[in-house]
Amino acid sequence: MTSRMRGSGAAPGIVTITLVAGTGMVAVVTTSLGLMPLYGEPVLSTDGWRAAAPDLALGIRESLLIAVPATLLSAVVGLLLAGLVLGGGGASRPVRVACLVVLAVPHVVGATAVGQLLSDGGLGARLAGSDGSWPPMVGGPWPAATVLELAWKESAFVALLVVAAVGPGHRQRMEVAAGLGARPWQRATRVLVPTALPAVGAASLVTLVYALGSYEVAALLGRAAPEPLPVLAFRLFGSIELTDRPAAAAAAVTGSVLALVAASPALAALPRLRLLAGDPRGHA
Amino acid sequence: MSGRRGPARLGRGALGALALLWLALPLLPVVVWAFSDRWAFPAVAPQDWGIGGWGAAADAGLPQALLRSLGLGLAVAAVATPLGLMAGRSLGWRLTRWPRLVVAMLLLPLLLPPVAVSMGLDVVLIRLGLPELLAVVLLLVVVAVPYCAYTSAAAYARTPPALEEQARALGASARQARLRVVLPAMRGSIVVAALLAFLVGWSDYVVTLLVGGGRLVTGPVLLGSAAAGSGNDAAVAVTALATVTPPVLLVLLVLGLGRTRRSTATPVGEAS
Numbered sequence: 001m002t003s004r005m006r007g008s009g010a011a012p013g014i015v016t017i018t019l020v021a022g023t024g025m026v027a028v029v030t031t032s033l034g035l036m037p038l039y040g041e042p043v044l045s046t047d048g049w050r051a052a053a054p055d056l057a058l059g060i061r062e063s064l065l066i067a068v069p070a071t072l073l074s075a076v077v078g079l080l081l082a083g084l085v086l087g088g089g090g091a092s093r094p095v096r097v098a099c100l101v102v103l104a105v106p107h108v109v110g111a112t113a114v115g116q117l118l119s120d121g122g123l124g125a126r127l128a129g130s131d132g133s134w135p136p137m138v139g140g141p142w143p144a145a146t147v148l149e150l151a152w153k154e155s156a157f158v159a160l161l162v163v164a165a166v167g168p169g170h171r172q173r174m175e176v177a178a179g180l181g182a183r184p185w186q187r188a189t190r191v192l193v194p195t196a197l198p199a200v201g202a203a204s205l206v207t208l209v210y211a212l213g214s215y216e217v218a219a220l221l222g223r224a225a226p227e228p229l230p231v232l233a234f235r236l237f238g239s240i241e242l243t244d245r246p247a248a249a250a251a252a253v254t255g256s257v258l259a260l261v262a263a264s265p266a267l268a269a270l271p272r273l274r275l276l277a278g279d280p281r282g283h284a
Numbered sequence: 285m286s287g288r289r290g291p292a293r294l295g296r297g298a299l300g301a302l303a304l305l306w307l308a309l310p311l312l313p314v315v316v317w318a319f320s321d322r323w324a325f326p327a328v329a330p331q332d333w334g335i336g337g338w339g340a341a342a343d344a345g346l347p348q349a350l351l352r353s354l355g356l357g358l359a360v361a362a363v364a365t366p367l368g369l370m371a372g373r374s375l376g377w378r379l380t381r382w383p384r385l386v387v388a389m390l391l392l393p394l395l396l397p398p399v400a401v402s403m404g405l406d407v408v409l410i411r412l413g414l415p416e417l418l419a420v421v422l423l424l425v426v427v428a429v430p431y432c433a434y435t436s437a438a439a440y441a442r443t444p445p446a447l448e449e450q451a452r453a454l455g456a457s458a459r460q461a462r463l464r465v466v467l468p469a470m471r472g473s474i475v476v477a478a479l480l481a482f483l484v485g486w487s488d489y490v491v492t493l494l495v496g497g498g499r500l501v502t503g504p505v506l507l508g509s510a511a512a513g514s515g516n517d518a519a520v521a522v523t524a525l526a527t528v529t530p531p532v533l534l535v536l537l538v539l540g541l542g543r544t545r546r547s548t549a550t551p552v553g554e555a556s
Contacts, residue, residue: 091300
């Protein structure tokens with residue numbers, strides 16, 4: 001590569017990200033410590049953290065209660081959808097197009113739609129009959145609707161990522177396996193699943209981190225208490241009590257740390273991300 | 285042999301139907317509600333079909349909200365796409381000395397919860413007096429840049445750097461070589477990168493609501509507030525349908541164009 005090709009490179013994008021995300025995170029941490037009050041003198045204090053502490057523990061539990069099942073469900077369903085797309089039968093193209101449509105749906109629309117499907121007066125309850133047997137899935141004791149919305153949207157994402165990663169050469173691999181006597185079930189479990197696992201893992205990590213930080217789905221479909229961390233942070237931030245702001249910032253910082261901890265396996269694997277680092281071996 | 289294929293084909297068909305049901309069912313009530321004037325519980329179908337919800341949604345400011353979403357999406361795409369392309373070029377052609385650092389920095393906006401960054405930025409904005417709209421665009425650009433960068437990094441990796449070197453050797457300036465030779469060769473990926481950035485701007489809810497202070501009412505913001513408490517299911521469904529249709533059509537259009545271009549370029553290579 002000639003030196004005159006270097007140009008300005010990644011610097012403008014990286015500087016923008018560092019400035020905006022860095023400023024935002026520094027400000028939210030200093031707010032949580034009382035150093036950026038809306039009014040009055042800044043005083044270093046852990047009052048915000050202490051005020052939020054009981055809710056933080058519940059918030060972490062609720063965030064994980066939503067994000068972990070949503071991630072597992074989206075991984076399993078996404079892999080099945082990818083198998084159908086890669087299978088090349090009559091369902092292949094419609095399923096692929098449907099995955100693209102779902103991927104383009106904003107989460108707030110997805111949450112509204114799932115609400116109209118699974119709420120007490122929704123289509124599901126109507127189909128189940130008026131005898132009150134429909135479980136309280138929206139705002140009920142378990143965040144079922146929140147989990148299902150996230151799993152629905154993210155399963156399409158997992159499927160498309162797996163198709164993109166496994167698609168090249170998939171047909172040849174399956175033909176070789178069939179030639180060696182593997183039955184359809186064996187081809188799926190011993191060829192498709194092992195080759196798709198790295199992509200499923202990467203997509204699941206993105207899903208987990210997204211679900212941990214997601215606000216609108218849990219806000220529209222979740223129960224009033226306990227709240228996942230983003231909902232807790234947002235509610236406290238909008239509180240008329242200005243003293244709630246440091247507590248809101250504490251909830252937001254906790255959510256960020258939780259997301260970074262969840263993503264730490266991917267960050268540890270960064271040296272192996274050859275595709276992103278432009279190593280041609282990654283594209284073989 | 286054919287006796288075994290029958291049940292297998294039936295099983296695959298049933299799985300395909302289940303998959304389509306999983307993907308399409310959540311959107312069904314929205315479509316039905318959008319064309320219902322009365323759908324009292326526990327009826328399975330509306331008692332009165334109609335378009336009353338469209339008028340109610342229009343009165344609530346839906347057309348203006350969608351125009352704001354369009355403007356936000358276009359602004360985010362206009363800024364994030366070139367920034368992402370530059371980062372993608374740097375990664376895809378291995379022009380940077382610190383690829384891991386660049387990858388890690390690009391991952392940051394995907395890892396940090398938008399609520400946290402928006403909250404911190406909102407506190408700073410109040411002190412600086414920066415216009416809310418500018419701040420929303422800036423924050424959404426940061427979210428969109430990684431998508432654009434990774435999409436274009438893959439495209440650059442597929443495009444030989446010799447293309448630019450040859451253009452330069454033939455007398456083109458660096459700018460001409462990029463604009464007239466390299467970028468046209470990867471226009472499909474640039475369209476996808478711009479589409480992703482547009483979708484980030486169009487679809488955003490929490491950043492627009494938090495940093496925009498509730499004054500920047502886009503389609504998703506209007507929908508969020510209607511879904512949380514209007515009680516008018518038909519108007520909510522219309523707002524949802526109107527908010528989801530443009531991005532879906534755009535994705536299908538880009539997909540369609542991509543397929544057409546591929547099939548025109550390599551008529552034999554298209555998988556059945």
